[in-house]
Amino acid sequence: MTMTIPTPLLLGPNQPLDRPYRGGAGIARFRGTPQPSPFTPEDFVGSTTEVFAGGGVGLTVLPDGRTLREAVAADPELFLGEEHVRRFGPRTMLLVKLLDTAERLFVHYHPDDAFAARQLSSPLGKTEAWAVIDAADDAYAALGFRRAVTPEEVRTWWTGQDADEMLAAMNRLPLAAGDTLLVPAGLAHAVGPGVTLVELQQPTDLSLLIERRSLSEAEALLGLDLDTALGGLTLDATPEERIASLRQRRGAETLFPADADPFFSAERIQVTGSRELEPTFSVLVVLDGIGTLEAARGSLSLSRGATVLTSHGDGPITLDGDLDLIRCRPPR
The missing domain is CATH 2.60.120.10 (Jelly Rolls)
Structure with a gap:
């Protein structure tokens, strides 16, 4: 028997605990809610996606006790519409997060669909995009390499965990409230401290960390060896004109360029x-x-x-x- 659809629904905070970097104060300010801990930088909103470690962490729970994932699976056309289900099956194809940084994020990248399917048994990779809602005066992101880098160079960074060298090879972009940015899978990136943003992404939790800090190699590389992990990283230069196109709003109300359309x-x-x-x-x-x-x-x-x-x-x-x-x- 089909249960009554629970939407439209106001969603409270859904912030996984003990994430590997500090943040969340900006989410608390934005929502007007308490910050659960110093290590709650992400709020999974309307989520059918759990964190990579599993255990249901990150899933939105509806007032009737079901997860949103369960509810969508039970009646996908009601939630998603017939046309969506015809094209994509019973998957929402979307994860939205609020994200807030109290420290610079790791230098990392996300795999594309082909790499995720081949190496991580996932049908989807993780292209994402950001809409900045608050930012410190000196806020920034790093995105893509300013010049072509070699696998050997990245292996040296990895062995020495030389974050300064990683960042020196990357494009640095100032961020301010109202800015938007599409982050294609494969591009190395990081977000500086003091940024609160709305993040849209493919519904996975797949991040490959070149900079691992206190994490183990297995945690940083999702169980892959380094050579395999580097197979999904874009080593070519990402020139200024490409960066400009990723920052470009399409016009009118649309926030992201046409390259985002296959994803969200x-x-x-x-x-x-x-x-x-x-x-x-x-x-x-x-x-x-x-x-x-x-x-x-x-x-x-x-x-x-x-x-x-x-x-x-x-x-x-x-x-x-x-x-x-x-x-x-x-x-x-």
């Missing part, structure tokens, strides 16, 4: 008065303002820091008030 989509929606949105599986992140969300099943009050899960089965939803929000969606 996001819109910056500003409402003054009333606006109707078409039915879709989505995560809404309210950046500012006060308002309401109206759907056939009821209404929700919205304000800064609110995150909302919607389903295709909700039908059209109406936003009323003065609102500034990001709507995160699967590939369209």
Whole structure:
């Protein structure tokens, strides 16, 4: 028997404990909630994805006690729509996170679909994109190499764990609130301290760490040996014009360039008065303002820091008030 769909649903924090880097204060400020610990830099929002170590950590739990993963599997067309299920099967194809850095993230990269399938038994890799919502004055990211590097050079960095040399070989990008950036699989990257962002990504937790700090080699490389792990890293230079294209908004409300379309989509929606949105599986992140969300099943009050899960089965939803929000969606 099909259970009643639980959306639209306001989602509270879902922050895995004891992650390997410090952060989370920016999420607490944004949401107006306590910071669970100094090591809770990620908030998995509307998540059917668990952390790589498993155990269900990271999965969104619905008010009826089911995980969102279980609910979607039980009735995918209700959550995702017939067209989505026809193209992608019963997978949401989307993970949204809030991420906040109290220290620089590890230099790392994410595998693409082919590498993930071949080496990690995963049908999906991890292309991701960021929408910065708060940033320190000197905030930055490092993305891709400024020049071509060799496998031997990366092995030397790995052996000596020379993060300064890694970063010196990378493009450094200043970050400020309102900036967006697409991060294709394969590109080495890191985020400096003092950044709070909304992250869209393929729904996996696959990160290969060139800089491992206190982690073991197996933890840093997901159980792979170094030579195998380097097979998914983009060693070629990522030139300035490519970086510029990854930072480029497409125009109007669309946040990311066309290269993001096979993976996910996001819109910056500003409402003054009333606006109707078409039915879709989505995560809404309210950046500012006060308002309401109206759907056939009821209404929700919205304000800064609110995150909302919607389903295709909700039908059209109406936003009323003065609102500034990001709507995160699967590939369209």
